[in-house]
Amino acid sequence: MPGLSFTLPHWLYWVGLIAFPLIAMSLARRPKPQQQGYSTALGYMILVTGGIIGLHRFYLKSLLGLVFLPVFIFILVANGQQHDARSIESDLTNALRMAERTIEREEPRIEEARAALPKLEAAVAEVEEGSFAQRSAEKRVTRAKDTIAKGEASLIEARAKVEEVKPLADKATETRAFWHSAAGYALYALIALMLIDAVLLPGMVKRANASLPAVEPKSEAELALEAAEAEEGPKHDSEYAQNWIDRLSLFCGEYVSYWAVIAVFVYYFEVISRYVFNSPTNWAHEAMYLMFGMQYLIAGAYAMLTESHVRVDIFYAPLPQKRKAWVDLLTSIFFFIFAGTLLVTSYVFAVDAIAVPTGNAIVSDWARGDASFGEMLGGLNLGLWTDPAIRWGEISFNEWEVPLWPMKWVMVMGGLLLVLQGISKLSKDIREIARGN
Known part of the structure; x- marks a missing residue:
């Protein structure tokens, strides 16, 4: 499944907040046509934003939009399966790594204890019977034997864990790769369908507009009723x-x-x-x-x-x-x-x-009162806006x-x-x- 790595640039965020309302307000103030119909521009906008689930087809009253839905649902299911497989793979990989580290740690320790055991036993035989040195040597022998016994038990358990977990981890990896590829192919199929519809969209809009019934002019009674409803309705903003x-x-x-x-x-x-x-x-x-x-x-x-x-004005309203x-x-x-x-x-x-003080020193100086407003304006330059190391x-x-x-x-x-x-x-x-x- 392809990734989608995009971080919104700060300048684009502010340009969007400033420019989008101006564009929207100008579009909202355009005179509305008497004959309402389908728009090619709106169709392309829906194709770009919601084409992945066939919304452009539904906008044009085309049931072929239903083709997009099962593919999209399959992508969601495949991503869910991929997520589950990744979790299982992560758990099994951690268990396998712990077992392998146990083997790496215990094998040298056992070998070292086995190599030292004959010398320790010989040291027991050389010291005087019943002496403190004998008891100390015997403790070292016992400690070495315990190390060997516990290490061998840990090795047996760790090797069994490796034999048990490794096939499961490999299977989880294969499962994740399968669902990753399946989701990717499904997405490519949706993109291909969207590209085809991008070419066909003008013709689809034309056919959809041709299928619209003719709009009959409103009668005087309907116009009078609309005018009365407008007068009785809430105040328009301009009246304030x-x-x-x-x-x-x-x-x-x-x-x-x-x-x-x-x-x-x-x-x-x-x-x-x-x-x-x-x-x-x-x-x-x-x-x-x-x-x-x-x-x-x-x-x-x-x-x-x-x-x-929102207010409670039971005394104020009357x-x-x-x-x-x-x-x-x-x-x-x-x-x-x-x-x-x-x-x-x-x-x-x-x-x-x-x-x-994060790089725009002259502005920070003015804000802290260390420079006048005129000095701050005089110190501004293009580098303050283009240098990526400067944080405002x-x-x-x-x-x-x-x-x-x-x-x-x-x-x-x-x-x-x-x-x-x-x-x-x-x-x-x-x-x-x-x-x-």
Whole structure:
């Protein structure tokens, strides 16, 4: 079974987090065609991401996708059998190695004891009967005989263990090699099917679109019903925006929402790498929980604006709008204590994260207060970004070693957005009270 050794570069991680939401937002804002159909671009994306289980065929309503499933299941079964055989092989190999080491250790010891035994027995005969020297010599003879007896017993047991375990270890090795080859051939078969479908996909999309029924125009009654449902439904995000702070919070909330799509692809890659290629990653889990932490912080202002926080408001909800404004105004002190503490504390964390002297000395000097901001900017050069020996500030303890200071600065951004949104809410409450309705 071929391996899949891939470690996500740090730069690609950040480019993905920055560029993917922008691309997704531009695609989401495209006008939708009246006639919904199958997309060749989407078909190829599904082929690349889920073609190994035939999802592109199912997307195009083709039952030939069922051909992929048994092959994929066979790969999973073969990998499971290979894993079990590897465990058995490892246990038997360890037992065989211990037996062989016993033989290697005991054979020289027995030979040495046998060679020394005649001299020890002769020494017993030479000393005076009943003397301390005789008793000492007899003890050495007894010790040598015990060494020989115990060593021979250990040798018999170890040789029997070798004869018993070696065939089983060889069989486990053969079994593992068989399932390894079987899983590899099955994977190559799936790849071949995917390559064939990559060529046939445009024609399949064309035939699938041709089979779609014609869309009849909606009647005036249906259009009126949809308009009424839209009015009665939940508010659109754009209806919350009353100033530039609200628009910024809405943009940031929509921006980081697309990170959840990235998580789907990354965890899908992790599952395929682990269970199909037997190559679990050392970066997927860490990359995603750091990403979700940043998403939580950035989306805080959006949640506050759209009132998406989970809360129990049995006393607050029935109040008229003016009294709600008074309550919000009086309780805003607690909000600003929290948001201000988050902003200040996260700033300290962020500066400390880049103050770690791990190669970017000029930036670390600035963070520790040993250099001015202008000196830091003047000391920046391309080598700081291209030298692989340079680590920018605090890094994770995982083998991936991703820099942590960008996440810490995202905490600052999240705190700042939250404070700004609090100011926006405060101004709205003051206007609502001043309006006097």
